[in-house]
Amino acid sequence: MSTRLVTILLTLFATLMSFIAINTIFGFFLTIPNPVFGVIIFINALVYFYGLLESRDYPKRRKAHLLIGSYFSYLLALFQILFVLAFWLNGKIEGYCNINLQSVNFPLVISGLIASFVNDYVKKAYN
Amino acid sequence: MKITLSQLPVGVDGTIVEINAPHELRERLYGMGFIKGQRVKTIRRAPLRDPVVYLIKGSEISLREELSSKIVIESRFFSLDLAIPGEYVVDSLVGGRRFLEKMRFIGISKGSRIRVVKSLSRGKYIRINNNDVFIPYRQAMRIVVEELPNE
């Protein structure tokens, strides 16, 4: 995996997750506002961001940030899916529908899925 | 030079000379591989500087400074603030870009030869490229040097 590709992916995900974090905090687009979870997503963005700050002399460190960052994004998406599922189930049991398009936070889920592919790819470089 | 394990800079290794830990902990340290003559390497510090992870006999053990300061080691590498007057080679600089710039301005970078002239409690007088420079204690802590054998 080339250093250049790592840098591109780091930049891409750092920006993407920052936007999703802001989106989740304020609830602009396809999500309900959830400040605390937004901050957690922002921490994920920081993982990528600090990867960019690592010196170019240590490409492996940069790669480490991409590895953990993408896994983290994947985990967040998984968590969001499960959370929505539990939420929906709870509504179902208590006899009302408390779920809509907004509560799913599609941007997060989709970028998490993309991140899972990246994670697989980076992990291969280690084995 | 003999320093304590807690003074061993990150990324370098040394040999254990003496373990002065209390008896009840010594046994466990032996079981983990901390014995005289064993090589031990500092791997990384916790975000708040304490504890520190050491690599010993292939496993990573975290020790608090309270305990690692009781283990004496022999190491060729240590931070400049511990150096006695003599000849040294700079092994690495621990710090951000600004610190590196500052050091380069004085003439200190990886591999440069320095001579500690005078040792004070607030810092070190060193001679580099025939210039005398004073390095304050805080900065000296971040310069890892290697001892040069006396010629």
Next chain:
Amino acid sequence: MSNSHSYNKAEEIGTVVPSKYTSVALLGNPNVGKTSLFNALTGARQYVANWPGVTIEKRVGTMFYGDRAFRIIDLPGTYTLGATSIDEKVARDYLIYESPDLVVVVTDAMNLERSLYLLLQVLELRGNVILAINSIDEAKKAGIKIDSKELSKHLGIPVVLTSAFTGEGIGNLKEAMLKISRSGIHVHYLFPERIEKLISKLSSSLKLKKELENFDTRWLSIKLLERDEEVLKLTGIDPGADYSADIANSRYEFIKELLKDSYRDSEKHYWDLNTAIDHVVTHKYLGILVFFAIMYLVFQVTYSFAEPFTTLIEMGFNALGAFVDKSVPIPWLASLLSDGVIGGVGAVITFVPSIFILFLSLGILEETGYLPRAAFVIDRVMYSMKLSGRSFMSMLLGFGCNVSSIMSTRTISEPQERIVTILVSPFISCSARLPVYIMISSVFFGKAAGLAIFSLYVFSVLFTFASALLFNKLLFKGKPSPMIMELPRYRKPTIRSLMLYTWNRGKHFLEKAGTIILAASIVIWVLSYFPTGNILTSFASILGKSLEPLFRPLGFTWQMVTALIFGGAAKEVIVSSLSTLYGASSLPGNPGLATLASQITPPVAFGFLIFVLLYFPCFATIAAIKNESGSWKYVWITVLYGLGIAYLLALITRLIGGAFL
């Protein structure tokens, strides 16, 4: 399977083991995969208990192989057979006094040199030892070569290469256990001559002592030379100088010789996956952030994912209660069954989803190896309170529920620290207290309600830390636990071991805590129902009225005192009790609460909230404390300390508040 389960339970270890069982002790360093090996050997035929008198987990399982039944005990992970930590002491005492038929020493193929140190200590003590070199799959992948035949020849004991993850070599291990349980050998290895001389000198004088005839004199001599405190006391001999460093060195020398022909290490590449993960999760700035992010996720998982199941269970029990209430003609019996028994059982069962999910998440964190990293990252903060990073996570969980906080202390290995964490956990403001804060604050503090609630949380944190320091000082003389901790390799947990982890601990909670919670619910029901069937004239109210003079200095009304008694069932019950006792619903601005507002002043109300925060915890928490600390002593400390300090601080609040207002 269920059959053998109940069979196990009938005879706890500590009683006499029937002769048809071959007792096997699994011994090894922490993190060598000992428990996964145990799981691979016993499957689901296992249960978790505590070692008598201490809070360390004991896993016992049964294995059938050949014509024999084996009872396998998973001893706590230790590095040595010294007696300086409780883990070591439990393992060593078991080996010496219970003398299992055979011992399997589990070692790590990736780190054989270090883990053989323990094996040598076992060989000094006894025979019938099998060496299991675990994680052989990882070692093969890393290019490490181990010649088990050569090792076996040099050591004189059976050596088996196993992998609990892939199941490789498990059959061989069982075979070796069967074979060795028929024969019996005790091998000695030799120390350098200087030490051997001292050993034989000591041995001959020890042999003269009749009271020591059950012990191996060679082992006693070695331990004397190491100045082992217990053996010094036992034998009454003092050899003078301390040879422990020399003995440790010669053990490692022996291991080096041993591995020279049988172990080939590969070139270890430093920047492997492990280092990459650690670089980020213990990063200077990211480390703590990632830690909090993971804690948030665990917190959310435990409380959100459990919610639908909890709701379902609550609804089920409510329906059942209503049904019983209707169909039983005798009113007191109907009330006992629906409110007391079904309500009580329901209270226990509603804990099930969150407890199981909590243990599943803890299991994942522990089995992957993240937990030690979390402790490493946050340790410095906790060290100032004489605790270690391990207890931080437990305390954080306490904001959700003190029960889960106390249950999670199972991951703390130092018993002293564990007790302190258990004792201070009830002071962390759990989510059940929030409704009380909200109700009282909205009545008394108006716009400042948010500030009042926030200050209670801050107070809770400060008080928890202060109490931790105090308990450490009082109970353990202020000695911090040392926290020498290994950071193991990251591992992918197997579903099987996660399930066993969750199930064993969850079941243990249900069995032990369930009975106490149920009993307490019935007591509460009796207090609130008898003698008249009306809560306003019940025993609880009478009790509240008679205790009221005691609380007069604090300014509490009898209704408040009664509500506090009910709060023992669960803290949020205080809200409904207060509403019932003031004869109105809990809607804001209702006349009942207006009565309350006219009876007491805001400083008294704030004192009441502080009292709610600090006084004795709910019964579920008490049950967990009893269960996890293993002693009623700590329950009494919690209850009395809590009540005393709550009274004192509520009084101070009233006095200070009264002076200003």
